[in-house]
Structure formats: C-alpha cells, structure tokens
Amino acid sequence: xxxxxxxxxxxxxxxxxxxxxxxxxxxxxxxxxxxxxxxxxxxxxxxxxxxxxxxxxxxxxxxxxxxxxxxxxxxxxxxxxxxxxxxxxxxxxxxxxxxxxxxxxxxxxx
Amino acid sequence: xxxxxxxxxxxxxxxxxxxxxxxxxxxxxxxxxxxxxxxxxxxxxxxxxxxxxxxxxxxxxxxxxxxxxxxxxxxxxxxxxxxxxxxxxxxxxxxxxxxxxxxxxxxxxxxxxxxxxxxxxxxxxxxxxxxxxxxxxxxxxxxxxxxxxxxxxxxxxxxxxxxxxxxxxxxxxxxxxxxxxxxxxxxxxxxxxxxxxxxxxxxxxxxxxxxxxxxxxxxxxxxxxxxxxxxxxxxxxxxxxxxxxxxxxxxxxxxxxxxxxxxxxxxxxxxxxxxxxxxxxxxxxxxxxxxxxxxxxxxxxxxxxxxxxxxxxxxxxxxxxxxxxxxxxxxxxxxxxxxxxxxxxxxxxxxxxxxxxxxxxxxxxxxxxxxxxxxxxxxxxxxxxxxxxxxxxxxxxxxxxxxxxxxxxxxxxxxxxxxxxxxxxxxxxxxxxxxxxxxxxxxxxxxxxxxxxxxxxxxxxxxxxxxxxxxxxxxxxxxxxxxxxxxxxxxxxxxxxxxxxxxxxxxxxxxxxxxxxxxxxxxxxxxxxxxxxxxxxxxxxxxxxxxxxxxxxxxxxxxxxxxxxxxxxxxxxxxxxxxxxxxxxxxxxxxxxx
Numbered sequence: 001x002x003x004x005x006x007x008x009x010x011x012x013x014x015x016x017x018x019x020x021x022x023x024x025x026x027x028x029x030x031x032x033x034x035x036x037x038x039x040x041x042x043x044x045x046x047x048x049x050x051x052x053x054x055x056x057x058x059x060x061x062x063x064x065x066x067x068x069x070x071x072x073x074x075x076x077x078x079x080x081x082x083x084x085x086x087x088x089x090x091x092x093x094x095x096x097x098x099x100x101x102x103x104x105x106x107x108x109x110x
Numbered sequence: 111x112x113x114x115x116x117x118x119x120x121x122x123x124x125x126x127x128x129x130x131x132x133x134x135x136x137x138x139x140x141x142x143x144x145x146x147x148x149x150x151x152x153x154x155x156x157x158x159x160x161x162x163x164x165x166x167x168x169x170x171x172x173x174x175x176x177x178x179x180x181x182x183x184x185x186x187x188x189x190x191x192x193x194x195x196x197x198x199x200x201x202x203x204x205x206x207x208x209x210x211x212x213x214x215x216x217x218x219x220x221x222x223x224x225x226x227x228x229x230x231x232x233x234x235x236x237x238x239x240x241x242x243x244x245x246x247x248x249x250x251x252x253x254x255x256x257x258x259x260x261x262x263x264x265x266x267x268x269x270x271x272x273x274x275x276x277x278x279x280x281x282x283x284x285x286x287x288x289x290x291x292x293x294x295x296x297x298x299x300x301x302x303x304x305x306x307x308x309x310x311x312x313x314x315x316x317x318x319x320x321x322x323x324x325x326x327x328x329x330x331x332x333x334x335x336x337x338x339x340x341x342x343x344x345x346x347x348x349x350x351x352x353x354x355x356x357x358x359x360x361x362x363x364x365x366x367x368x369x370x371x372x373x374x375x376x377x378x379x380x381x382x383x384x385x386x387x388x389x390x391x392x393x394x395x396x397x398x399x400x401x402x403x404x405x406x407x408x409x410x411x412x413x414x415x416x417x418x419x420x421x422x423x424x425x426x427x428x429x430x431x432x433x434x435x436x437x438x439x440x441x442x443x444x445x446x447x448x449x450x451x452x453x454x455x456x457x458x459x460x461x462x463x464x465x466x467x468x469x470x471x472x473x474x475x476x477x478x479x480x481x482x483x484x485x486x487x488x489x490x491x492x493x494x495x496x497x498x499x500x501x502x503x504x505x506x507x508x509x510x511x512x513x514x515x516x517x518x519x520x521x522x523x524x525x526x527x528x529x530x531x532x533x534x535x536x537x538x539x540x541x542x543x544x545x546x547x548x549x550x551x552x553x554x555x556x557x558x559x560x561x562x563x564x565x566x567x568x569x570x571x572x573x574x575x576x577x578x579x580x581x582x583x584x585x586x587x588x589x590x591x592x593x594x595x596x597x598x599x600x601x602x603x604x605x606x607x608x609x610x611x612x613x614x615x616x617x618x619x620x621x622x623x624x625x626x627x628x629x630x631x632x633x634x635x636x637x638x639x640x641x642x643x644x645x646x647x648x649x650x651x652x653x654x655x656x657x658x659x660x661x662x663x664x665x666x667x668x669x670x671x672x673x674x675x676x677x678x679x680x681x682x683x684x685x686x687x688x689x690x691x692x693x694x695x696x697x698x699x700x701x702x703x704x
Contacts (some may be wrong), residue, residue, distance in 0.1 A: 030161065045190025047141075050157040054150040072164035073120040076157070 011042060015052060017091040018042055020061060020084055027079040029067070053078065060086050114176050120156070120163040124170070126177040133182045134162075138433045140192040162189065181471070209544070222285075223288040224277035233271040241286050244342070245349060248427065284421060357431025358364060364424035371417060394511055398581040400460075401467055409460040415453025419446050468542040468582060472549025475538040483565040486626065487533075487592070490601040492568040497603075500571065509581075516575040521558060521586040522609035525598065527629050528591035535560065536591060541584040560588065571607050595626045615639075 015037075022028060022036050030046075030053060037043045053076075056062045061084035064076040080088075126134065137533040141158060145151035162185055167179045199430060226237035229247060236254055242248035277286045286333055400406040420636070424444050480487075491497060499512055510517045528534065539556065543549030558573040573586050587609075592598065600608065600623045608619050613627065613634035626637040 030157065031164075045194050046188055047158065047190035047192075047195045048162060050154045051145070051148065051150075051195065052160070054154045054157065058150050069164070072167040073122060073160045075160070075164075 014095065015042060015097060016056065017088070019049075019052065019056065020080065020088045020091070023062070023078055023080045023084070024088060027077050029075045029077055031075070033078070056084075060084075119166065120160040122163045122167065124163075124166055124177050125175055126182075129178060129277070130177055130179040130182045133179060133186075137182070137192070138184055144192050144195055158189065162664055163699060165189075165377070186454065192495065198431060198456060205559050215519075222286060223272070225274050226286060227276050231447070232267070234276065235267055235270045235274060238274060238277070238286060239270075244346070246353070248431070249349070262703075314558045353431040357428040360424045360428030362428075364421045364428065368421050387605065394516070394577075395509070395581075397577075398516060398575070398579075399464055399467075401463060401580075404464055412456030412460055415449045416457060419449040419453065422446065423450075451604070452604050467544050467580075470543055470545045470549050471540065472543055472546045472551075472553055473538055473540040473551050475536055478535045478537070480533040480535065480567070481562055481564075483562070485565060486597040486599050488566045488599050488601060489570050489590070489604055490566065491571045491603040491607050493603060494570070496570070496572050516577065516579075517572045518556075518575065518581070518584065519572050520584065521571055521573055521588070521607065523588040523590060523604065523607045524609055525590045525592065525611045525627075525629075527633065528593045528596075530591065530593070533590075533592045533596060536589040538589065539584060539589045540587070542582045552580060553584060555579045556584050558586045569607060592629045594629050594631055597626060599626050600624070 018037060018040070019033060022033055023100060030049060032048055033053075034043070034046050037049070043049060053062065057078075060081055062078050063076045065082050066074045067077045069075045114125050115128060115131050117124050117126055117131065117134075138155075139161070142151075142155055144224045145154050148154065165185045165188060166177055166181065169177065169184070172255040224238050225234035226241055226247075227234045231237075231251070237247045239250045243250075257266060258264060258647075285616075388414065396409055397406050400409055407673045408450075435519040496510075496512055496517055499510060499517075503510075508519045510519075537558065539553040539554075541553035543552050556573045556575050556579070558570060560567065560569040567590075569588060573584065575581060575584075590598075602623050605620055605623045608622060611619060611622060611634065613622065613636065614630070614632055615636060617625075617636060621639075625639050627634050628637055629635075
C-alpha cells in the first residue's frame with residue numbers, strides 16, 4: 001500500500017471539480033488556473049495541469065479560444081461549457097455527500 | 111566559451127546553450143514518451159511547449175539573450191519532472207507507464223510472459239518467450255527444433271502453450287513486449303524533434319541522442335540500470351554477432367546440401383542397392399519399386415517437398431540473420447511449413463504403400479535336366495558385357511541399368527546331391543508382392559539364364575527385369591543337383607555366385623573355387639585340397655572313408671533326417687528319402703500349376 005499514491009488519487013478526484021469551479025466566475029488562462037491551484041496547494045508543478053485541461057476539453061466540459069500574448073506564444077483562454085456547468089453541480093453534490101460520508105465514518109470509528 | 115544553438119519552440123526562436131539544450135531536449139523527449147500513447151497527447155505536448163516558451167521569454171532580456179542551464183532547470187522545476195505528470199493522468203495509465211519505467215530499470219524482471227498470438231507459428235509460445243528474453247523469436251524456435259530432436263521439445267512446447275496465457279489486451283501486449291515500445295517511442299520522438307529543429311544540427315543529433323539515452327537511464331535506475339543496460343547491450347551484441355555467424359553457416363549449409371543434391375542427381379551420388387545413381391536412374395529405381403504412376407509421382411513429389419522446402423527455409427533464415435530482413439510473412443512461412451509437412455505425410459503414405467507391396471512372399475521353380483556330357487562338369491559364370499559391368503564395381507551393386515534393361519545381381523548357386531536318376535538344375539525364384547499370387551507373378555516376370563555346352567555349365571550372374579516390370583526384391587536361387595560320382599570343377603569366377611554349398615570339410619564358399627569336387631554319398635568332397643581333409647573327420651576315421659561310415663547312424667537319427675529335407679549335409683548320405691521325393695513331387699506340381 002502506497003500512501004503517496006492514495007493521496008495523489010484523492011487529489012486527482014477533486015482536482016477536476018476545482019478546475020471547473022475556478023472557471024465558474026470568469027474565463028482564465030492555464031497559468032491563472034495554475035496560480036490558484038498552487039496557492040491552494042492542490043498541485044505542485046504546472047505540468048500536471050495540461051493533461052487534465054486537455055481531457056476536460058476533450059470531454060466537452062471546457063472550451064477555449066486563443067488570445068495573443070505580449071510575453072510569448074498565444075495562450076489558450078479556457079471557459080466553461082453548458083455541460084461543464086452541469087458537471088460542476090453534479091460533482092459538487094457528490095463531493096458534499098462524500099465529505100459527509102467520510103466525516104460520519106471517521107467519527108463513528110472514533 | 112559555450113556553443114549556442116537556435117531552437118524553435120512553439121513558434122519562437124531561442125538562443126540556447128549547448129548543455130542547456132541537451133537538458134531541455136532530454137526533458138521534452140521524456141515528456142513525449144509519457145504522452146505519446148495518451149489521447150490528445152499531441153495537444154498536451156504543444157501546451158507544455160507553449161508554456162515553456164512563455165517561461166523562457168520571461169527569462170531573456172536585452173542583456174541576456176541566451177537561455178542557459180539554470181533557466182532550463184528553473185523551468186523544469188516549475189513544470190515538474192516527467193514522473194510528476196503521471197499524477198494527473200488516469201491511474202491505469204500511470205500504473206502501466208510506471209511499469210514501463212521499471213522495465214527500463216531492470217531490463218526484464220517485470221516483463222510478464224505471454225504468448226504472442228500476433229507473431230505465432232503454432233501457439234505463439236516461442237514469440238512470447240522471445241519477448242520475455244528480449245531475443246529474436248528465431249532463436250527460441252531453433253531451440254525448440256533442437257529440443258524436438260532431443261525428444262522432449264513437443265512436450266515442453268505443449269505445456270508452455272497450456273500454462274502461458276495469451277496476450278489479448280493492449281496492456282498485456284505492452285507488458286509482454288516490455289521496454290520495446292518505449293525505446294521505439296523515444297527514438298521516434300527524437301526523430302520528430304530533430305526534424306522540427308531543422309537540418310542544421312545533423313552532426314549534433316547523434317550526440318544528443320546518445321546523451322539522452324544515458325540521461326534517461328541514469329534518472330530511472332542509477333548504477334543498476336547502467337549495469338543492466340551494459341549487460342543487455344553486451345548480450346545483444348553477442349547475439350547479433352552470433353546471429354551473423356549462424357546465418358552465414360545456415361546459408362553455407364543449405365548451399366552445400368543443394369549443390370550436393372544437384373551434383374548427386376547429375377553424377378550419381380545416391381547409393382541405392384549398392385549402386386551409385388544419378389538423377390535419372392534414381393527416377394528409374396523409384397519407378398521400379400512403386401506400384402503405379404500415381405504412386406511414383408507422389409513419392410517423387412514427397413521427396414522434392416521434404417528436401418527443397420527446408421533448404422529454402424534455411425537459406426532464408428540465414429539471409430535474415432545476416433541482413434536483418436523482415437520476418438517472412440505468415441502465409442509464406444505457413445506455406446513452407448505445410449509443404450514440409452505435406453512432403454512428410456506423402457512420403458509416409460507412399461512408403462507404407464511400398465511396404466504393403468512387399469507384404470507377401472511368393473515363389474516358383476523350374477527344373478532343367480542336364481544333357482549328357484563327358485567327364486567333369488565345369489561350372490562358370492558367363493562373362494558377358496553385364497558381368498564386365500558388374501565386375502567393374504566389384505559386384506557391389508545389386509542393380510544396374512544396362513542397355514535400358516534393369517539388371518539385378520541377386521542370383522546364387524548351390525550344389526546338392528541328386529537322388530534322382532538325372533543331374534538337374536532346380537531354379538527357385540522368390541519375390542515379394544501385395545499377395546502371394548502377385549508375388550509369384552513378379553517372380554515369373556524376371557528373366558534369367560544359364561546354358562550347358564557339353565561339360566560346360568555357364569550361369570548368368572544376374573537376372574533382368576523389363577522396364578515396365580516392378581522390383582519386389584526378387585531373388586534367383588539355382589540349385590544344382592548332381593548324382594553321386596559326379597565330378598565338378600568350380601571356376602574362379604563363380605566365387606560370388608556360389609552360396610553356402612555344403613561339403614565334406616566345411617570349406618568356405620570362397621575357398622571352394624578353383625577346385626575339383628566329387629559328389630559322394632556323404633556329400634561333396636574336394637579332390638585336390640588336401641589340407642582341408644584333416645580337421646573334418648576327427649578321431650580315427652578318414653575323411654574319404656565314406657563306405658565305412660555306419661549306415662545305422664542314419665537310422666538312429668530319423669528325426670534329424672526329416673528336418674533335413676532337400677539339403678545334402680554331410681550327414682545325409684542315404685537312398686532317396688520319402689520327404690525328398692515328396693518335395694520333388696511338390697516342386698513338379700507347383701511347376702505344373704504355374
């Protein structure tokens with residue numbers, strides 16, 4: 001049993017919800033999303049994010065448009081799709097149930 | 111002074127130090143290897159490259175135009191190590207990729223053995239083992255063939271076939287192949303990268319590549335990986351060299367055999383019935399022993415398949431080892447295997463048919479009374495052209511084709527005591543055949559000859575078969591019956607004709623020629639070989655003391671006499687016995703029937 005692996009799995013499960021939620025208010029660049037997640041200690045390195053974003057985009061939960069950048073190559077500007085919004089609701093509900101369930105179980109165990 | 115290179119990253123040109131480039135190149139290569147099998151991998155890599163370009167742009171200014179090693183290290187720190195990317199990837203994929211990295215670490219320890227049905231010839235066992243040990247399946251197959259001849263290859267194969275699971279899913283196939291996919295992917299991505307960088311750095315490419323491999327292994331495995339890599343490489347090199355040598359030998363072997371066969375066919379390298387035969391006489395012989403045209407054709411085709419197909423296989427395998435050819439496609443391989451197998455089966459069927467055609471025994475005999483003659487009967491072999499031809503080969507061959515006639519040497523002569531009023535020759539011809547009747551028919555088909563000219567009796571030391579007749583192991587036995595008191599002289603050239611002539615003194619056939627013999631009551635007596643006389647009749651009795659030999663002894667041993675039938679052993683020296691007559695009658699009846 002690899003504890004690090006379990007932790008990574010846990011983070012991974014909620015990472016998608018976090019990314020989607022960050023885009024709820026406003027569209028964002030990948031680097032903006034990274035800043036938020038880094039400060040929340042959800043991810044450590046940027047590389048982790050790109051595969052996730054691509055997957056969410058391929059699942060039609062996200063869409064993006066290109067924006068010119070002064071400091072380098074054009075950037076992808078991500079926004080939520082309708083499907084993405086529904087996914088947030090669904091995932092949030094599941095998250096709440098999960099938190100409740102975990103609290104209940106861990107409390108009972110004590 | 112540090113060399114700088116120009117690279118294009120996400121559409122931007124960067125000046126980069128050589129060592130920094132190597133670092134970056136290695137990093138990107140590993141990232142690509144990581145994502146190459148992932149859905150949307152290309153896009154992910156593009157995103158990452160864009161981000162790296164962005165981060166580089168932040169690190170250059172008017173004052174600092176070149177990206178150095180520290181910049182690259184910083185950017186990698188921000189982006190994360192290739193392993194870190196895995197966390198975001200789905201769990202199964204991560205597990206699989208981790209496994210692949212472990213495989214790179216311990217060359218083969220975590221490779222899982224499966225049967226490779228994609229590259230199978232029979233059950234994919236050899237191909238699977240080859241993946242497991244990272245060698246060419248050819249070696250495993252050769253080993254199995256060797257084990258097959260050792261006697262337990264088939265069993266081992268079948269057990270492995272049952273025990274080892276087949277690789278069905280992609281994951282299983284990757285596990286089976288282990289590192290292979292990885293390496294090829296790395297190579298592929300390096301090539302792509304080089305294309306992207308343009309043709310400017312061709313010379314540098316090799317170095318970068320070498321460095322990349324080195325770094326990759328260092329990162330994942332340290333010392334053991336280095337050692338593993340080294341051993342792996344050494345083993346592979348040894349196999350490669352060995353492969354070339356064996357490839358060369360295979361070709362040489364096949365070539366020599368092929369040349370040998372062709373030369374043998376043309377000049378007579380085949381040894382059948384003691385005869386050195388060329389191609390056409392080999393065909394003649396096949397025609398002689400087969401039943402009909404179909405049988406002949408199947409035998410010829412079977413022989414052809416079983417000799418030519420493996421030789422081509424050998425030549426091909428040799429070429430493949432030498433020049434790293436593509437493996438033969440499945441249908442070609444199966445074609446060769448099937449033709450060998452078919453040849454084998456055809457030969458077995460045709461062979462057993464020959465066996466059946468030799469199943470029964472049959473014979474018939476003819477009696478020829480000798481004409482009156484004067485004094486001693488001189489027995490000689492007719493030294494005609496055929497005799498000369500056989501003599502040229504020292505009478506080793508049993509079969510020769512002379513003037514389009516099939517000549518066989520299976521003729522012999524024995525001398526017995528005649529209890530008849532005449533001297534006569536009883537010629538018995540034996541043959542084999544499908545059944546007794548057929549065997550007898552084959553016996554009747556052959557032609558033999560002897561002739562009497564006054565006191566000279568000349569035998570042909572051969573018999574002849576017509577070309578449309580068949581050889582079924584026919585034998586001609588001449589039995590010369592002479593009355594008591596008859597003198598014969600065995601000419602020197604009868605040395606190979608005479609066979610097991612019983613005589614007083616038990617003189618060997620080869621010592622009987624060039625001597626004078628007289629039939630006595632006791633048997634054949636040598637008249638001019640004195641030294642032979644003594645040891646035969648030990649005790650106080652003289653060898654030529656035939657009359658004194660008590661008649662009673664014969665009566666004391668009636669059983670033995672019955673067993674003796676026709677043979678004139680030295681013990682049989684009496685009047686014609688009942689069974690003797692019976693035998694003669696039988697012979698005459700047989701003759702009459704035939």
